[in-house]
Amino acid sequence: MQSADVIVIGAGVAGLSTAMQLALRGASVIVLERERIGNGSTGRAAGLLGQLRGNVEHTRMLIDGIEIVRQLEKTTGTEIFVQTGSLRVAETPERAAEIASLVAMGKSIGFDIEHLPASEVAKKLPYMRTDDLLDACYCPTDGHLQPAELVSGYLKVGKDCGVQYKTNSPVIEILHAGGRVQGVRTAEGEYHAPKVVNAGGPWSYLNAELANATLPTAAIGHYYLTTRPDPNHPVDRMSPAIRDRELRLYTRPESGGLIVGIYDAEPDQHNMRKLPVDFDMSRMKAARDSIQVARLLEATNARFPWIDERTPMTITTGIMTFTPDARPFCGEMPDLEGLYHCAGFSGHGIVQSPTIGLIMSQLILDGQSSYDCESIEADRYFELPGYMTRADIERRCFEMAGNYYTKIEKATPVATGHA
C-alpha cells in the first residue's frame, strides 16, 4: 500500500498537467494510468489552439495557457507551441456577423485580431478556395500545440518534482467511507490519498461510476485527414490554421502537408464499457468507406478542390469526450468529498490543459481558483432531471457534438478585461 496527498487517475494531458501543477506546489502525487502515458485521446489530437472564445473567461484561460507552455519550452528546450496564426472564414452573412462580433470582443480585451479581406486571405493561403468568402478574421498569436511534446514537458517537470507515474495500472475501485474519498484500488493493491482526481478522458464516466457517481460525459468519435507534401500545393510549416465553421472544418500545416478535421453532424458514439480492457486508441483505424470519412472528404474538397479521395493521405480517428454544453467538468461533486473530476474537454483538451492543470491544483490545494470557474464547475448538472441516465446523457452529448461547429457564437465586447 502506498499513499500520497493526491492520486490522479489517467495520464492524458489533463491528468499530467494537474499532477505537475500540484507537485510544483509541493504536494505528493501518484498518477495511475491503465495503459501508456499520453496514449488516450491525447495521442490522437491535432492540437489546434485558437484563443478567442465567445466567453471572455475561457479566452483568458487559453491566453494564460500559452505562458505556461512557454515556460515548459524553456525548461525542456523543446518547441511545443507553433505560432502559425489562424484564420476564421465566413461564407454567409450570419458567419460574417459572427466574425464581426468576435473581432469586437477580441479588441475589447486587447487580443490581437483583425478583419482580413478575401483578397488578403488568398495571398496568405494560395492553396485554399477563397472566391466564395464574404469575410475573414486573422489572429496572428494563435497556432497549434504539439501534443507529444506537451506530454513530454508535463512529464519532465512532474518527474523533477517527484510525481510517481504508474503505467498498466487500471483503477478498478474508488475507496471511500463516510462521504469521503480514501484512495483507489488497482489489481496490484491499494493507493491511499484523501484526494483523487478523475482525469480519465473518455473513460471518465465509468470512473465516476466506480464511486456510484454520475458524470454527464460521452465518448464521441472524431476524424481528420493528413495529406502528404504535394509540390503543386505546398503548405508552409508556418501557414495559418483555418476554421470554416460553415463546412465544419479546421486545418493546420503538418510536415509539408495539411491536416483537415471535421466536427461531423452525426459522429460515431462509443461505449467505453464494451471496449477491451487493454484497448489501445493508437490502433484505431478509420474505415475508408464510412459515412464520416465520406463527409470529411466532401467538405474538404469544397474548400480545397485539389484534395479528393485519390489524394495520398492518412486518415486518423480517435475518441473525444463531450459534455452536454461542450465545457469540461472541473472540481468536486457535493456527495463525495475529495473526488475531483477533470474531464469532458469536448475537442479542446490539449489547448485547455495548461490552465486547467493550474485551476485543478488551486481547487484541490486552496479550495478555490483565481479563475471564474462557474461555467466549468463539476456539479452544474448534479441530480438535474434529464441528465441522470446514460441514455439521456449520451443523447445530449451527441447532439452537442453534432451541432458544435454549426452554432453561431455571439461574442459580447467588454469595457475592460485581461489582455
Ligand SMILES: Cc1cc2nc3c(=O)[nH]c(=O)nc-3n(C[C@H](O)[C@H](O)[C@H](O)COP(=O)(O)OP(=O)(O)OC[C@H]3O[C@@H](n4cnc5c(N)ncnc54)[C@H](O)[C@@H]3O)c2cc1C
Ligand atoms: C482525432 C482527435 C483530434 C483532436 N484534436 C484536438 C485539437 O486540435 N485540439 C485540442 O485541444 N484537442 C483536440 N482533441 C481533444 C483532445 O485530444 C482531448 O480533449 C484531450 O486529449 C483530453 O485529455 P484527457 O487527459 O482528458 O484524456 P485522455 O488523453 O484520453 O487521457 C485519459 C487517460 O486516462 C486513462 N484512464 C481512464 N480510466 C482509467 C482508469 N480507471 N485507471 C487508469 N487510467 C485510466 C486512459 O487510459 C487515458 O490515458 C482531439 C481529439 C481527437 C480524438
